[in-house]
Amino acid sequence: MTTEATVGRRRTWVRTRKNRVRTQPARLLSRGSRIAMWGGLWLAVAAYVLFGIVPMIGNIIISFTDYTELQGVAVHNVGFYNYAQMFSTQAPGLEQGLVASVIFVVGVTLGQNLLALLLAHKLVGAGRLAAVGRVLVFLPIALGVTIVGLLWTLIFNPGTGPMASLFGAFGVHSAFFGGDTAAMPLVIFVQIWMNTGFSTLVFIGGLRSIDPALYEAAAVDGIGGWQRLRRITYPLLAPSVTANVMLALVGSFTMYNLIYVLTAGKFGTQTLGMLSFNVAFGSYEADLGYGAAVSVLLFLLTLIVALPLLIMLRRRERKLLT
Amino acid sequence: MTRLARPRLISNVAVGVLIVLLFLLPVLYVLMMAFESPSHFLVSPMTPGSPDVSNFGTAWSSANLGGELVNTVIYSVIAGVLSVALGLLIAFPVARRLLRGHSVLYTFLFVGMFLPMSIIPMYAEARMLGLWDSAVGYILIHIAMPGLPGMALAVVLLTASIGSLPMELDEAAWMEGSSYLAYLWRVIVPLSRPALLIAFLYAMLNDWNDIIGPVVLLNNPALATVTKGIDTWAGSNSSQYTLIAAAVVIASLPVVLLFIACQRQINQASLAGSLKG
Numbered sequence: 001m002t003t004e005a006t007v008g009r010r011r012t013w014v015r016t017r018k019n020r021v022r023t024q025p026a027r028l029l030s031r032g033s034r035i036a037m038w039g040g041l042w043l044a045v046a047a048y049v050l051f052g053i054v055p056m057i058g059n060i061i062i063s064f065t066d067y068t069e070l071q072g073v074a075v076h077n078v079g080f081y082n083y084a085q086m087f088s089t090q091a092p093g094l095e096q097g098l099v100a101s102v103i104f105v106v107g108v109t110l111g112q113n114l115l116a117l118l119l120a121h122k123l124v125g126a127g128r129l130a131a132v133g134r135v136l137v138f139l140p141i142a143l144g145v146t147i148v149g150l151l152w153t154l155i156f157n158p159g160t161g162p163m164a165s166l167f168g169a170f171g172v173h174s175a176f177f178g179g180d181t182a183a184m185p186l187v188i189f190v191q192i193w194m195n196t197g198f199s200t201l202v203f204i205g206g207l208r209s210i211d212p213a214l215y216e217a218a219a220v221d222g223i224g225g226w227q228r229l230r231r232i233t234y235p236l237l238a239p240s241v242t243a244n245v246m247l248a249l250v251g252s253f254t255m256y257n258l259i260y261v262l263t264a265g266k267f268g269t270q271t272l273g274m275l276s277f278n279v280a281f282g283s284y285e286a287d288l289g290y291g292a293a294v295s296v297l298l299f300l301l302t303l304i305v306a307l308p309l310l311i312m313l314r315r316r317e318r319k320l321l322t
Numbered sequence: 323m324t325r326l327a328r329p330r331l332i333s334n335v336a337v338g339v340l341i342v343l344l345f346l347l348p349v350l351y352v353l354m355m356a357f358e359s360p361s362h363f364l365v366s367p368m369t370p371g372s373p374d375v376s377n378f379g380t381a382w383s384s385a386n387l388g389g390e391l392v393n394t395v396i397y398s399v400i401a402g403v404l405s406v407a408l409g410l411l412i413a414f415p416v417a418r419r420l421l422r423g424h425s426v427l428y429t430f431l432f433v434g435m436f437l438p439m440s441i442i443p444m445y446a447e448a449r450m451l452g453l454w455d456s457a458v459g460y461i462l463i464h465i466a467m468p469g470l471p472g473m474a475l476a477v478v479l480l481t482a483s484i485g486s487l488p489m490e491l492d493e494a495a496w497m498e499g500s501s502y503l504a505y506l507w508r509v510i511v512p513l514s515r516p517a518l519l520i521a522f523l524y525a526m527l528n529d530w531n532d533i534i535g536p537v538v539l540l541n542n543p544a545l546a547t548v549t550k551g552i553d554t555w556a557g558s559n560s561s562q563y564t565l566i567a568a569a570v571v572i573a574s575l576p577v578v579l580l581f582i583a584c585q586r587q588i589n590q591a592s593l594a595g596s597l598k599g
Contacts, residue, residue, distance in 0.1 A: 028492075028493060028496035029496055029502055033501045033502035033503070034502070036501070036502045036503050037420070041412055041415050041421070044411040044412045044473075045412060047408055047466055048412075048466045051447075051463050052471075052473070053434075054443075054447060055443040055447060055467075057443075058440075058443030058446060059440045059442060059443040062443055062446060071449070118337065119337065119341070122333075122337040135582075136345040136346055137341065137345055141527075142527060142578065142580075142581040143574050144530065144577065145549075146531065146549040146552060146553050146573075147570055147577075150556055150566060151348060151349070151570055154352055154355060154563055154567055155351060155352070160363065160364055160563065161367065161563075162351060162367060162368055193344065193345075250436070254438035257439075257534050261533060261553060273439075280441075281441075295438075298438075299438060
């Protein structure tokens with residue numbers, strides 16, 4: 001939600017640090033209060049480490065074991081067995097998982113940003129209608145994956161759903177979420193539908209931070225709409241583009257909760273995240289070690305794709321802004 | 323309204339129609355479905371019949387929505403409050419630079435916002451610590467679960483918000499002998515309300531909408547959240563379309579009402595404060 005903001009804030013914060021005189025106001029506190037302060041701080045950090053950081057490390061450890069859901073069964077260190085298994089030909093679903101992930105990530109990242117750009121351009125205004133539009137577009141995020149998933153399952157239900165009737169009128173019959181041809185495009189569509197509101201807000205924030213004086217100056221100089229778009233909006237929107245592309249990319253790479261609700265990974269929609277879940281808790285045997293190995297791979301892949309892209313987009317920002 | 327040039331007007335109308343078709347119509351359609359009698363819906367799914375509210379009662383009892391909604395409210399409100407409260411306990415010393423490694427600690431928490439969901443180790447940890455299939459365990463895990471970064475976001479937002487409050491406030495209050503926690507509660511909390519509200523809403527909504535967590539971490543149906551309950555129930559009643567629609571409407575009502583109630587704050591905070599490109 002606040003990538004850009006915090007990045008911006010951290011910068012100012014570092015800058016002001018030098019100018020500030022370091023004071024020791026904590027000495028004004030009583031002993032009990034100081035204990036409360038440090039106790040509270042470390043309690044909170046402990047909770048964060050225990051439930052936020054330990055799982056991240058645990059994931060790597062589990063990926064080297066044969067841990068299963070069965071309780072009371074001894075867990076063994078199996079070295080790189082899960083990783084070797086992953087790349088062997090009999091392994092369930094890695095290749096399809098990779099293909100599905102790539103299609104999903106590319107489709108969502110492109111679709112979500114293009115749609116959000118279009119919507120932000122029209123919803124940036126201060127008018128009543130624009131405000132209503134922003135609420136509508138943002139609502140799916142509040143609804144959450146389960147409600148959104150069920151909503152679209154109802155609309156695309158192949159029996160009596162409205163889309164079945166609509167497509168049927170043109171002689172097209174589809175199983176929608178229940179068939180290989182349509183499932184992936186529809187899952188991509190619903191993911192875009194759900195998250196576009198957020199990207200739109202980020203773009204609106206970016207558009208609003210552009211100084212209106214620039215547009216006025218351009219208008220005075222008689223520079224037309226297209227040139228204004230190219231020379232002012234396009235470069236100055238670059239930071240928002242970076243934030244949105246990264247958010248959509250990382251989000252669609254790692255998140256699978258919507259896919260879980262819509263298809264549970266069937267019909268060619270088993271992305272790597274979904275595969276990791278299904279291997280551990282779904283239809284395959286409960287192989288948590290293998291599932292963890294898949295999610296480690298997914299994490300590495302996300303880094304390999306996201307980091308260079310981030311560097312590239314940052315460089316693009318600098319080039320456009322100077 | 324100023325008069326718009328013709329092409330501008332056409333494109334505005336086109337985007338307006340797009341928004342209505344894409345974002346309003348599906349929601350309205352499911353709302354209509356919820357009021358359809360099942361027999362009428364099977365015959366003509368596209369047109370509304372005479373309104374029938376029996377779906378709501380049937381869905382409510384059949385999907386056990388009451389109990390599940392209560393569970394969801396308890397989990398998400400307590401977990402949301404805890405993650406914001408703990409976030410505040412970190413944010414204040416960090417914002418005031420009361421500890422030496424404050425920037426390291428801040429970065430450490432900042433990273434938490436980008437951790438991917440990792441349910442497998444979460445499950446293993448819950449099993450090991452005896453937190454699996456327990457309401458208390460479920461809440462504790464959701465304070466700082468990777469992928470649902472309520473606490474990390476709270477720290478980031480609150481550090482910024484507290485950083486903008488003058489330090490003289492602390493000194494004046496502490497000189498008069500105010501205790502630390504009382505000072506946080508009476509002075510910092512009221513002054514940081516917008517940041518607290520956004521952080522709480524974000525954490526709470528994340529926990530409310532979580533589906534993978536309850537599926538893996540909860541087993542007892544009596545502990546199920548509304549997301550898990552409704553998903554499982556819809557899976558085994560998949561042809562009862564009007565009932566599912568009614569359940570969807572009931573389950574989303576609290577969130578929609580909350581969303582509308584806090585709409586202005588969300589809009590302002592996300593546009594003005596946190597998203598400056």
